[in-house]
Amino acid sequence: MTGVARHLRRLLRFSLLMLALWWLAPSHALAHEGQPIGWEVESATQQIVVGRMVLRYDPELEGEAFELAKQLPQWWSEIEQELAGDLDDHMEIHFVKHAGRVAEATGMPAWAAGVANPPRGEIIIARHQPDGSPAELEGLLRHELVHVALYRATDGGALPRWFHEGVADSVGDEISLLRAETLASSVFGPGVPPLDELDRDFRGEDRQVSVAYAAARDFATYLRYRDADGTDFRQLLTELRGGHAFRAAFIRAYGVGIEEVEGEWRGGLMGRFMWYPILGGGGLPLVLFAPAIGLAWWRRRRALRDSWKRLENEERLERERRPGLPAVLGSAV
Numbered sequence: 001m002t003g004v005a006r007h008l009r010r011l012l013r014f015s016l017l018m019l020a021l022w023w024l025a026p027s028h029a030l031a032h033e034g035q036p037i038g039w040e041v042e043s044a045t046q047q048i049v050v051g052r053m054v055l056r057y058d059p060e061l062e063g064e065a066f067e068l069a070k071q072l073p074q075w076w077s078e079i080e081q082e083l084a085g086d087l088d089d090h091m092e093i094h095f096v097k098h099a100g101r102v103a104e105a106t107g108m109p110a111w112a113a114g115v116a117n118p119p120r121g122e123i124i125i126a127r128h129q130p131d132g133s134p135a136e137l138e139g140l141l142r143h144e145l146v147h148v149a150l151y152r153a154t155d156g157g158a159l160p161r162w163f164h165e166g167v168a169d170s171v172g173d174e175i176s177l178l179r180a181e182t183l184a185s186s187v188f189g190p191g192v193p194p195l196d197e198l199d200r201d202f203r204g205e206d207r208q209v210s211v212a213y214a215a216a217r218d219f220a221t222y223l224r225y226r227d228a229d230g231t232d233f234r235q236l237l238t239e240l241r242g243g244h245a246f247r248a249a250f251i252r253a254y255g256v257g258i259e260e261v262e263g264e265w266r267g268g269l270m271g272r273f274m275w276y277p278i279l280g281g282g283g284l285p286l287v288l289f290a291p292a293i294g295l296a297w298w299r300r301r302r303a304l305r306d307s308w309k310r311l312e313n314e315e316r317l318e319r320e321r322r323p324g325l326p327a328v329l330g331s332a333v
Helices: 003-024 059-083 102-106 137-153 161-172 177-187 195-201 206-225 231-241 246-254 258-272 275-280 286-321
Strands: 046-050 053-057 091-098 114-117 122-128
Touching: 046 059, 053 059, 059 091, 059 137, 059 161, 091 137, 114 137, 122 137, 137 161, 137 231, 161 195, 161 206, 177 206, 177 258, 177 275, 195 206, 206 231, 206 258, 231 246, 246 258
Parallel strands: 053 091, 091 122
Antiparallel strands: 046 053, 114 122
8 A cells, every 4th residue: 555545544534533523522502691690610729821811620620621721822813813803812711510500590402511701701611511411622612712702803792692603603613514414404394494583593492492503603604705705704893893783784794785695595505405315315425524624623733833822922022011920821720
């Protein structure tokens, strides 16, 4: 076997493994913008400081806490670039073992394991969902980070729930086969609810919530990539930051009303998900998804070093301005 063939074989095995992990992973948690009631964070007694972010964690979760902390600069940098450039990165994240009765206390679904309070810059995530199943921590934390970033990118502008959740899901985790499968089953089944019904569906039964997330995510992704370089989407955030109401800001950014763009998106759903009946019948090899998965993995890995360098430079400048300030980047207490 040639070296090229061995390399391709290893890449194929890796891609299939990554695909299986994405396919089997539990659903991302729903972020909640209200008060984080129902959470018990007293067990998060240790902390890691990364730039201006503080990650408080339960001592029993130390290994996973440090892994999350390593990735925080990269994730935040990626989110900033997608939304609005440089954003305030002061934040407090609590990482606890179990979500407890959070679903009951907040009205969230039983599988929710994360909550964000964007005005306060506070995030709480749990290692286990309320039903005891493990949470997918990377997607969970990235999702909640986007909620905070989106609030800051729009100066707290009033946003539809579907937009907040759709952007958080789209930017937080660019590939989700579970979301795609859920949306496809609606396209070829009962139909995709209108945007103005999605906000209500986020509080519905499990199936309604899943479809609402999948539809909001897909439409948000469509808005992000409708033009070649995402200028319209970022202009929308700029208009919102300027104080315009959502529908007015949308017209100013996209040049047309949201109903027209929604119609475009809906018109393409059937064609984009034509793979679903074939996949459901076992006729489409899952390996066809491997290139997209591998691309996302390499993209995140490449950005990590630059993100750490940026935070280190920020800390150095802060110490130069305040000579008595101790070095805290990456430190644990």
